[in-house]
Amino acid sequence: MYGMAEDNIFTQYIQKRNVIVKNKKILQSSYIPSNLPHRDDKINEIVEIVAPSLNKDKPSNILIIGKTGTGKTAVMNYIGKELKKADENQENCAFIYINCEVVDNPYGILYNISNQIITDPNKKIPFTGWSLDKIFSELTTYIDKEDKIFIIVLDEIDRSFQKNGDDIFYYLTTINEILEKSRVSIIGITNNAKFTEFLSPKIKSRLGEEKVIFPPYTVNQLKDILYERAREAFDDGILDDDVIPYCAALSAQEMGDARRALDLLRMSADIAERNGDKKITAAHVKSAKNKIELDAVSEVIKTLTVQSKTVLLSVIKNTEDGMTTMTTGDVYTTYKYICEAISQSILTQRRVAGLISELDMLGIVHARVKSFGRAGRTKEIELNTPKEIVNMIKSDEVFTDLYSYKPSKQTTLM
Ligand SMILES: Nc1ncnc2c1ncn2[C@@H]1O[C@H](COP(=O)(O)OP(=O)(O)OP(=O)(O)O)[C@@H](O)[C@H]1O
Numbered sequence: 124m125y126g127m128a129e130d131n132i133f134t135q136y137i138q139k140r141n142v143i144v145k146n147k148k149i150l151q152s153s154y155i156p157s158n159l160p161h162r163d164d165k166i167n168e169i170v171e172i173v174a175p176s177l178n179k180d181k182p183s184n185i186l187i188i189g190k191t192g193t194g195k196t197a198v199m200n201y202i203g204k205e206l207k208k209a210d211e212n213q214e215n216c217a218f219i220y221i222n223c224e225v226v227d228n229p230y231g232i233l234y235n236i237s238n239q240i241i242t243d244p245n246k247k248i249p250f251t252g253w254s255l256d257k258i259f260s261e262l263t264t265y266i267d268k269e270d271k272i273f274i275i276v277l278d279e280i281d282r283s284f285q286k287n288g289d290d291i292f293y294y295l296t297t298i299n300e301i302l303e304k305s306r307v308s309i310i311g312i313t314n315n316a317k318f319t320e321f322l323s324p325k326i327k328s329r330l331g332e333e334k335v336i337f338p339p340y341t342v343n344q345l346k347d348i349l350y351e352r353a354r355e356a357f358d359d360g361i362l363d364d365d366v367i368p369y370c371a372a373l374s375a376q377e378m379g380d381a382r383r384a385l386d387l388l389r390m391s392a393d394i395a396e397r398n399g400d401k402k403i404t405a406a407h408v409k410s411a412k413n414k415i416e417l418d419a420v421s422e423v424i425k426t427l428t429v430q431s432k433t434v435l436l437s438v439i440k441n442t443e444d445g446m447t448t449m450t451t452g453d454v455y456t457t458y459k460y461i462c463e464a465i466s467q468s469i470l471t472q473r474r475v476a477g478l479i480s481e482l483d484m485l486g487i488v489h490a491r492v493k494s495f496g497r498a499g500r501t502k503e504i505e506l507n508t509p510k511e512i513v514n515m516i517k518s519d520e521v522f523t524d525l526y527s528y529k530p531s532k533q534t535t536l537m
């Protein structure tokens with residue numbers, strides 16, 4: 124057929140491509156949907172505060188607070204787009220969005236804001252080298268020249284605060300005292316409301332002139348959000364009826380997080396596609412859930428100290444030797460052996476018991492208090508980790524020496 128390539132090693136992938144997902148972009152978390160179900164009230168709340176900017180009146184600063192995946196970023200970007208449309212000739216207001224996770228130092232933030240405003244390439248502010256005061260005074264000049272209301276969104280504002288304190292907020296909230304024509308409003312977005320406790324009282328009250336709280340989504344709300352996206356992303360009949368309710372139920376348990384729900388749906392589609400399946404079923408969602416959980420545990424494992432990894436490996440070794448449950452003493456015996464093998468200092472049994480409790484809290488092992496017998500309190504410890512994680516620990520480079528280790532005569536394992 125004209126325009127059709129001949130069969131080659133890629134053919135099978137071309138045929139599979141897009142069989143399941145009509146439009147991949149729609150399921151990605153960076154996609155801004157034009158319709159955000161169950162956020163009308165929040166959108167209205169913010170629009171009401173921001174609307175005066177269209178008449179060149181300064182809106183109050185806003186702090187938007189809500190758990191992860193509750194639609195804060197999506198809502199704010201949507202409002203920004205609509206605001207630009209409403210300000211037809213871009214004469215009254217300017218909307219500037221900065222993600223403080225990506226741009227996390229005061230210079231970077233001011234640089235970024237400035238260069239969204241300064242259009243002349245010869246006037247752009249250099250990437251480094253200026254003092255904060257210089258960049259700030261340049262920025263102030265440019266802002267004032269425009270004679271507009273500037274709405275500056277600082278997303279993940281707590282990230283910037285963690286790294287730099289409140290300098291940047293000081294600059295941005297006092298700028299109005301210097302400006303003659305223009306005005307600046309700040310919209311801070313955070314999923315960690317606690318950070319405001321550490322701000323100086325003045326800045327805290329300035330940033331939080333208005334507060335808008337985003338509650339977690341309920342199961343039914345998550346279902347609506349997914350149905351809406353699925354309608355655009357898939358052809359009819361691709362999704363089994365129970366796929367979306369299942370994704371929604373799993374994500375509602377995890378704090379009503381729409382990102383998590385979309386991740387599940389997208390990964391389920393990926394898995395189905397890779398298997399060459401024609402439909403997405405609950406089984407694909409299950410695999411996606413397992414993969415997400417595994418990725419999360421792997422992330423945790425990477426952050427463990429060598430001592431904690433040694434304790435975990437001890438539990439693994441004991442389990443592989445046939446002990447399905449064990450006491451702290453059992454773990455400690457193996458732990459000491461491994462420490463010697465990899466030439467690591469040996470902690471006391473009490474400390475090791477503490478590390479076991481930590482692993483228990485992370486959900487990597489189970490530790491139950493068994494009895495309060497004559498010997499005091501004993502714990503029953505069990506491994507609670509998928510085999511992928513077991514393999515990850517066993518092949519961790521800190522244990523390389525263990526496998527070639529020959530215990531000296533004095534050392535006995537048991
Ligand atoms: N009401 C909604 N309708 C459609 N999609 C939504 C809705 N709320 C959130 N989403 C989608 O869910 C994902 C997560 O939302 P968003 O990034 O806005 O969360 P967030 O509150 O900013 O989370 P975080 O605090 O982690 O940054 C995005 O892909 C977004 O498009």
Ligand SMILES: [Mg+2]
Nearest residue numbers: 195196197278
């Ligand atoms: Mg966000």
